[in-house]
Amino acid sequence: xxxxxxxxxxxxxxxxxxxxxxxxxxxxxxxxxxxxxxxxxxxxxxxxxxxxxxxxxxxxxxxxxxxxxxxxxxxxxxxxxxxxxxxxxxxxxxxxxxxxxxxxxxxxxxxxxxxxxxxxxxxxxxxxxxxxxxxxxxxxxxxxxxxxxxxxxxxxxxxxxxxxxxxxxxxxxxxxxxxxxxxxxxxxxxxxxxxxxxxxxxxxxxxxxxxxxxxxxxxxxxxxxxxxxxxxxxxxxxxxxxxxxxxxxxxxxxxxxxxxxxxxxxxxxxxxxxxxxxxxxxxxxxxxxxxxxxxxxxxxxxxxxxxxxxxxxxxxxxxxxxxxxxxxxxxxxxxxxxxxxxxxxxxxxxxxxxxxxxxxxxxxxxxxxxxxxxxxxxxxxxxxxxxxxxxxxxxxxxxxxxxxxxxxxxxxxxxxxxxxxxxxxxxxxxxxxxxxxxxxxxxxxxxxxxxxxxxxxxxxxxxxxxxxxxxxxxxxxxxxxxxxxxxxxxxxxxxxx
Amino acid sequence: xxxxxxxxxxxxxxxxxxxxxxxxxxxxxxxxxxxxxxxxxxxxxxxxxxxxxxxxxxxxxxxxxxxxxxxxxxxxxxxxxxxxxxxxxxxxxxxxxxxxxxxxxxxxxxxxxxxxxxxxxxxxxxxxxxxxxxxxxxxxxxxxxxxxxxxxxxxxxxxxxxxxxxxxxxxxxxxxxxxxxxxxxxxxxxxxxxxxxxxxxxxxxxxxxxxxxxxxxxxxxxxxxxxxxxxxxxxxxxxxxxxxxxxxxxxxxxxxxxxxxxxxxxxxxxxxxxxxxxxxxxxxxxxxxxxxxxxxxxxxxxxxxxxxxxxxxxxxxxxxxxxxxxxxxxxxxxxxxxxxxxxxxxxxxxxxxxxxxxxxxxxxxxxxxxxxxxxxxxxxxxxxxxxxxxxxxxxxxxxxxxxxxxxxxxxxxxxxxxxxxxxxxxxxxxxxxxxxxxxxxxxxxxxxxxxxxxxxxxxxxxxxxxxxxxxxxxxxxxxxxxxxxxxxxxxxxx
Numbered sequence: 001x002x003x004x005x006x007x008x009x010x011x012x013x014x015x016x017x018x019x020x021x022x023x024x025x026x027x028x029x030x031x032x033x034x035x036x037x038x039x040x041x042x043x044x045x046x047x048x049x050x051x052x053x054x055x056x057x058x059x060x061x062x063x064x065x066x067x068x069x070x071x072x073x074x075x076x077x078x079x080x081x082x083x084x085x086x087x088x089x090x091x092x093x094x095x096x097x098x099x100x101x102x103x104x105x106x107x108x109x110x111x112x113x114x115x116x117x118x119x120x121x122x123x124x125x126x127x128x129x130x131x132x133x134x135x136x137x138x139x140x141x142x143x144x145x146x147x148x149x150x151x152x153x154x155x156x157x158x159x160x161x162x163x164x165x166x167x168x169x170x171x172x173x174x175x176x177x178x179x180x181x182x183x184x185x186x187x188x189x190x191x192x193x194x195x196x197x198x199x200x201x202x203x204x205x206x207x208x209x210x211x212x213x214x215x216x217x218x219x220x221x222x223x224x225x226x227x228x229x230x231x232x233x234x235x236x237x238x239x240x241x242x243x244x245x246x247x248x249x250x251x252x253x254x255x256x257x258x259x260x261x262x263x264x265x266x267x268x269x270x271x272x273x274x275x276x277x278x279x280x281x282x283x284x285x286x287x288x289x290x291x292x293x294x295x296x297x298x299x300x301x302x303x304x305x306x307x308x309x310x311x312x313x314x315x316x317x318x319x320x321x322x323x324x325x326x327x328x329x330x331x332x333x334x335x336x337x338x339x340x341x342x343x344x345x346x347x348x349x350x351x352x353x354x355x356x357x358x359x360x361x362x363x364x365x366x367x368x369x370x371x372x373x374x375x376x377x378x379x380x381x382x383x384x385x386x387x388x389x390x391x392x393x394x395x396x397x398x399x400x401x402x403x404x405x406x407x408x409x410x411x412x413x414x415x416x417x418x419x420x421x422x423x424x425x426x427x428x429x430x431x432x433x434x435x436x437x438x439x440x441x442x443x444x445x446x447x448x449x450x451x452x453x454x455x456x457x458x459x460x461x462x463x464x465x466x467x468x469x470x471x472x473x474x475x476x477x478x479x480x481x482x483x484x485x486x487x488x489x490x491x492x493x494x495x496x497x
Numbered sequence: 498x499x500x501x502x503x504x505x506x507x508x509x510x511x512x513x514x515x516x517x518x519x520x521x522x523x524x525x526x527x528x529x530x531x532x533x534x535x536x537x538x539x540x541x542x543x544x545x546x547x548x549x550x551x552x553x554x555x556x557x558x559x560x561x562x563x564x565x566x567x568x569x570x571x572x573x574x575x576x577x578x579x580x581x582x583x584x585x586x587x588x589x590x591x592x593x594x595x596x597x598x599x600x601x602x603x604x605x606x607x608x609x610x611x612x613x614x615x616x617x618x619x620x621x622x623x624x625x626x627x628x629x630x631x632x633x634x635x636x637x638x639x640x641x642x643x644x645x646x647x648x649x650x651x652x653x654x655x656x657x658x659x660x661x662x663x664x665x666x667x668x669x670x671x672x673x674x675x676x677x678x679x680x681x682x683x684x685x686x687x688x689x690x691x692x693x694x695x696x697x698x699x700x701x702x703x704x705x706x707x708x709x710x711x712x713x714x715x716x717x718x719x720x721x722x723x724x725x726x727x728x729x730x731x732x733x734x735x736x737x738x739x740x741x742x743x744x745x746x747x748x749x750x751x752x753x754x755x756x757x758x759x760x761x762x763x764x765x766x767x768x769x770x771x772x773x774x775x776x777x778x779x780x781x782x783x784x785x786x787x788x789x790x791x792x793x794x795x796x797x798x799x800x801x802x803x804x805x806x807x808x809x810x811x812x813x814x815x816x817x818x819x820x821x822x823x824x825x826x827x828x829x830x831x832x833x834x835x836x837x838x839x840x841x842x843x844x845x846x847x848x849x850x851x852x853x854x855x856x857x858x859x860x861x862x863x864x865x866x867x868x869x870x871x872x873x874x875x876x877x878x879x880x881x882x883x884x885x886x887x888x889x890x891x892x893x894x895x896x897x898x899x900x901x902x903x904x905x906x907x908x909x910x911x912x913x914x915x916x917x918x919x920x921x922x923x924x925x926x927x928x929x930x931x932x933x934x935x936x937x938x939x940x941x942x943x944x945x946x947x948x949x950x951x952x953x954x955x956x957x958x959x960x961x962x963x964x965x966x967x968x969x970x971x972x973x974x975x976x977x978x979x980x981x982x983x984x985x986x987x988x989x990x991x
Binding site: 157184186187189224226247251254255258259262263264265266293360363367413431434435438439441442448449452455456461 | 904912913915916928931934935938939944947952954956959960961962963
């Protein structure tokens with residue numbers, strides 16, 4: 001009991017300490033950490049520590065480290081005891097669940113930087129348990145807040161992001177995921193920045209970039225490969241698709257589609273490409289061009305492997321409803337196989353609105369029967385066509401009015417209105433707000449670029465590159481690959497200038 | 498053995514949709530032949546120029562005269578027999594057996610009972626023998642000159658041989674013979690004459706790039722200024738012709754406009770001054786705006802000389818400049834049949850007329866913010882107004898034409914079928930600029946993000962690379978990297 005008391009006292013002391021400088025704080029945290037690790041490895045304490053009441057004496061917002069380590073310790077013990085990864089104690093009805101949730105909602109982000117691996121493990125167990133319990137919805141919001149608490153900018157990609165995105169898809173809590181997804185990810189913890197470890201900044205310091213404490217050694221992320229990266233952006237795109245934010249969905253999928261690769265493409269990329277085509281149709285009504293940085297071999301492969309999608313998009317773009325229907329029907333099996341049926345159906349539904357938008361460019365007004373004389377996706381029966389158009393107008397997808405003639409004999413007249421319905425002022429305000437938002441985004445991105453530049457300047461590749469530049473004796477294949485990074489960096493700055 | 502392909506094979510099929518659309522009541526009808534090439538038939542009794550006068554103007558007998566006659570014979574239904582007979586006479590005067598056979602075959606199709614419709618084999622065999630003998634003789638002479646190493650003789654020998662080949666219709670051999678003259682030309686005069694011979698060959702072969710390049714070379718010869726001035730009209734008309742055939746109508750118009758009136762009848766083997774007036778006038782109408790037409794065509798004192806030869810072209814241009822589009826289009830329609838019988842103009846009539854019409858519609862709309870469809874139809878489609886119950890319904894060809902123009906972004910207007918109006922679009926500049934600014938910053942942000950991420954991916958070494966051959970199992974990387982995950986169930990929901 002004495003030992004446990006010791007820990008609690010040390011924790012309270014640690015929580016109350018006023019830290020004068022970053023260096024002193026860093027030293028204190030490290031001391032505290034090594035003390036705790038030593039104490040927890042003591043077998044005698046096991047029985048005491050596994051008592052949940054110990055958490056009542058600890059405050060995670062003051063001393064996150066002690067709380068987290070004991071929590072981790074207890075989870076491990078419970079798992080070992082039950083012989084499976086999610087014992088009853090952890091389930092939302094059990095006591096430990098409450099402790100985990102309480103911790104994730106209240107931890108102190110700066111201290112947590114020192115115990116990244118334990119933090120990640122707790123998050124993973126938390127998510128896994130929620131899923132086992134078939135209630136992933138219980139975990140999504142807590143994890144989202146934890147991610148943003150740890151790194152408000154959410155600019156560094158970690159395995160937790162992937163976990164979170166997958167969990168949100170499973171729980172169908174799409175809007176819950178948006179705050180994280182909308183913060184642009186710009187960095188990936190690099191595996192090979194060995195050179196700047198020696199001059200590594202203090203973890204507890206105030207950092208411009210979250211990359212400083214979320215680096216590869218911090219343990220916040222498991223080992224990353226292209227697969228995790230691609231999956232995250234595919235899932236993100238799908239979440240945006242679910243909330244019908246086509247623009248962001250298209251951007252996320254474009255990230256996957258344009259993944260740098262040599263000679264091969266991933267099946268995830270192909271899948272993203274198929275969705276990307278359909279999303280492009282819903283967003284702009286046409287077959288978008290691939291991002292300029294897409295490797296050429298990839299675009300060729302996409303084109304051959306996703307031919308049915310491309311053909312469907314071409315028919316859509318031309319507004320050729322007959323051909324579209326033909327391709328839609330012939331590809332039914334494929335849509336089903338790719339799990340894209342829902343999306344293709346939406347595309348098909350939007351065809352009418354797309355068609356009317358084109359008609360709007362040519363006609364200011366015309367009767368329904370005149371409209372049906374054109375090559376249209378609308379049903380041939382004027383009354384049915386009229387009701388479809390009416391529903392489009394009601395939904396706000398089409399700015400037009402329908403006028404019945406007074407003598408009941410004539411056709412219904414469809415008149416497209418030219419200007420916007422909203423008032424001038426509200427429109428101006430709306431535009432202003434959007435511009436401001438984009439400006440903010442631009443500023444964020446500019447900062448990220450500065451950080452990237454800093455990182456790249458410290459990387460081994462740059463040094464190699466410079467050395468090679470001084471005595472050019474023919475580049476090996478390895479060298480040529482590595483140059484890419486530096487070149488791209490220069491490119492970005494040119495764009496910006 | 499390169500013979501002239503039938504000119505009607507070159508009629509651009511794609512541009513003919515206009516012609517096909519408007520074929521009702523028009524003289525020109527087009528039908529696509531079994532071989533995919535376009536057969537054009539002109540069925541119009543009222544040709545303005547009589548057949549005689551049509552080809553009598555080509556006073557210098559030569560290949561052009563035959564080609565023009567043959568074209569009239571194969572396209573006009575009214576004049577075909579007369580024209581083909583004249584063509585046969587023409588061919589018999591010349592030395593090209595292939596042309597003779599072609600003309601006879603064409604006549605046999607139209608009027609098999611005519612005495613000229615059967616081949617004169619005795620004449621043909623005699624001529625063939627003569628030609629071979631002459632070829633032999635000229636080549637022998639040339640060899641002799643070469644042995645003597647007298648440049649002037651070699652040049653003349655080559656020229657004679659070239660002329661001979663040209664007359665007998667062997668254009669490849671002719672161009673070879675002429676180009677051999679290049680090395681032995683001693684004076685700029687020689688070079689000039691050689692170039693003109695080459696241009697003739699290229700025109701015969703329908704090689705318009707070749708014509709353009711040789712016409713360009715003509716400018717760089719070091720001839721005396723007065724020589725240059727004398728060559729200018731011929732050179733400009735040849736260049737204009739090649740530009741017209743390359744569909745560069747604006748350039749062609751400018752070139753024709755610069756032709757000096759001293760051309761007169763000096764270039765009849767290719768072009769008459771009347772042709773210059775017609776080609777230049779039509780190209781200008783099709784490609785220039787009203788102020789340019791006034792300034793460059795009507796106020797052009799040198800070109801006036803040509804326009805006086807074809808006063809209706811002058812009238813049409815003047816009407817166009819004064820926004821009287823109906824009379825302008827009427828004049829052009831009246832002469833459509835003539836132009837369809839013209840060797841060089843035939844394949845461009847549809848395009849040129851289409852452009853003039855489109856331009857007229859554009860010019861007509863300029864002052865209006867909205868205009869009734871009926872008043873437009875009265876000007877641009879009078880025959881529709883007379884003949885149809887609903888002249889401006891969606892199915893009428895005129896409205897179809899308008900819809901096509903709007904879809905191609907030629908007209909910035911919308912059709913209001915309720916009120917029967919064509920309404921020009923009012924653009925809200927402020928809105929447009931705002932939308933553009935937003936779009937540009939958004940796409941910039943997206944691009945920026947993509948590129949930053951890409952740099953990070955490369956920095957972290959995450960890019961995809963082919964699997965190691967040693968570790969490669971049956972399935973490879975592509976299959977292995979298909980992630981597990983909730984893809985399926987996630988999508989089913991939406």
